[in-house]
Amino acid sequence: MASDQGNMPFIKHLASSDRKIRTSALSTLRTFLSAPATARKLTDLDYMKLWKGLFYSVWMCDRPIPQQNLCTELAELLSVLPTPNDDEGAAVIPFLRAFWATLSREWTSIDVLRMEKFLLLVRRVFGASLAWVGGGKRGKKDGAWTGTRADSMLRLLQEWPLESKGDLSKVPVGLRLHVIDIWVDETEKLELLDQESEDDSAEDTSGKVQFLDRIREIVEVQTKSTCKPVRMRARESMTDDRLPWNNTASPDREMADDDSDGRGSWDGFKD
Template sequence: MAADEKSMPFLKNLASSDRKIRTSALGTLRTFLSASTTSRALTPLDNLKLWKGLFYSLYMCDRPVPQQNLCADLAALLDVLPDDAVAPWLVGFWDVMGREWTTGIDVLRMEKFLLLVRRVLGRSLVWAHEVPKAKGAKGKKAADARRVALLELFREWPFESTGDLKKMPVGLRLHVLDIWVDEAEKAGMIGEDSTEADAEFLNGIREILQAMIGKTVTPVKPRAKESLADERLPWYEKKEGTEAEDEEMTEDGDSDRDSFGGFDD
């Protein structure tokens, strides 16, 4: 399928200056993508053009609440796709973000695109955490395939290791490193709801980031190391003596506050 006005007449309307037209076009796109035969037939160029239209849909959106709602709606488009169409769809997203990040987003609009990246990343992690509808061995195979596909996507795009700044600008890399643990926790991959499969997936991210640290651009290395040292991650180990020292400092601090009687008159 080639992305053009005949096959996707709503494409131009995604970037309309009229909010009602943009909203209608987004609804049409959601219906369009929900047909598995259609979404599976999308080419890389199709996904790129669709995400370029969605980029401008958010670009034209004003006021915080509508922007927040739109970011959530764009991220949720992933939910209507069959599993084998998700990774190509996300490649289109990261490709457009990488192209537009440095020159296509001004300072006044950056905040809403930071939110869009967070929402799409978060929804991607939820997709990898959720149990597919298929049961038994088939369901396990589908779940494993989801996690493998997402790890490969992360390796190629947000955690790209060669330092290709045209593909992934520094600011976009740093933002993803800042938020990925938060979003993994929200997705249920960290904490009481996490599974052994989640731990294996997180370890896969760990390996990708460790490989990236040795190759990527200098400003990114310390942020990558910092994200891997997050105390919420399953491999985090509290240094010996730290907890006791913290308690001692707290007790000393409480003692000092209790003994302080104020200034003499």
Template sequence: MASQQGNMPFIKNLASSDRKIRTSALASLQSFLSARQVASALGPLDVLKLWKGLFFAMWMCDRAIPQQNLCAELADLIFILPRDAVVPWLRGFWTTMSREWTGIDVLRMEKFLLLVRRTVGAGFRWMKEGSKKGKSTWDTGRVSDILSLLSEFPFTLDVDARQEKRPEGEEGELTPHAVPVGLKLHVLDIWVDEAEKVGLLDEGDDEASKILQQISDLVDNLEKSTSSPALRNRSKESLADDRLPGNKSRPTAMEDAEMADAEQKDSGSWDGFDD
């Protein structure tokens, strides 16, 4: 499989600003990954090599529109992969992001932030089994897979324990020594947005409510266990989001001042002479 990857110039062409070249390159990549005999044969090292190439393509991609399109296209690759290849593919993505994150310069960071956002959103959409009689349902197995990946990477709890549990051989290659704090902070910033887009915040969907609670529990555990003040504060902020069930809208500072002023006026008002 490794020899095949050396013959995939279409990965580099994904960075092209020429729409025809990029579209052709994407079609070639989709055909390559959608072939069950190929996708099922991809080992951990093969996945990492592919993601290293895709990371490079994203790195070289210029201009806002091509960058936005490439982010969406790479995130949506999970929808053309065979079912059993999705989790290894996403694990390869998170491993690559974890390894490369601190080396991304400030001029390129914005497009990688978008790539992470699109991938988180695609993972949430992938959890949906489909539509039955007009009602979206959630695939229990897919939900479990995505939540496991979140707990393994952006919401991972104990770095030291993670290092001790790294498996031997190729599987260990898909488990980085640590997930950068910056990557974790970004996922904490966006997860509620992406959950809302896919319907996890919809009232009346009991399954969605259960899934949302499980994600909230991961964030809550991170907030309680992390030694990073930044992660602790950001976790609290995301769980306090007004859109999450149980969170009432908090009055702004101006509203607080207006309420206090009104109370003061009421307490000092004149009710007239007593009879």
């Protein structure tokens, strides 16, 4: 598909100062992206143009509730993109790559009064990205958390928000720090940290463990970053008490807890 606005005339309306025009344009975009014959033919440049329009749609949106709703709607665009079984991520990954590239390019131009809504946008899109790997908000999909979807999403995270090779300056420090700040929150929402759920089969549990371990490896690389704030924030995130590997009691602690006669501890004098 040719990369010009003649094929996607609604792009300029996404950045309109008129809320009704922006809302109508977003509805048109949703329909446009849901058509397999259309979305899969878009080029990387087409997706970049789409996200430029969507970026300014958020930029122009005022008041907290409309901003929250818009960020959620943009994240939910992932659910309308075609994902045929024989070509997982054919549209989703290029769409997300354009998102990260656009946010990285524009991040330092966002003023302090607008930053909060863009932080929310990143959180919503990041969460929706992880949910897509599992097949939905609850991660219910055959072979969830493993296979092509997981591989392609993890490669994308390594390529953009948490990239560690090549030109490290392509992702602003502030954006990188925010992703490090939210990754535990978003994995918890998808029950990836609860790896012993009674509702999961053995295969589901194994998939969760594998996917979380692979994210762990990506974040661990950030603990060796040449940027001190990134390095420190990544190390801090890895010690979050919600992470399963931080919930294992030490042998000494277990011995103390199992000491039936109470000699393993002393609670001081009682009043």
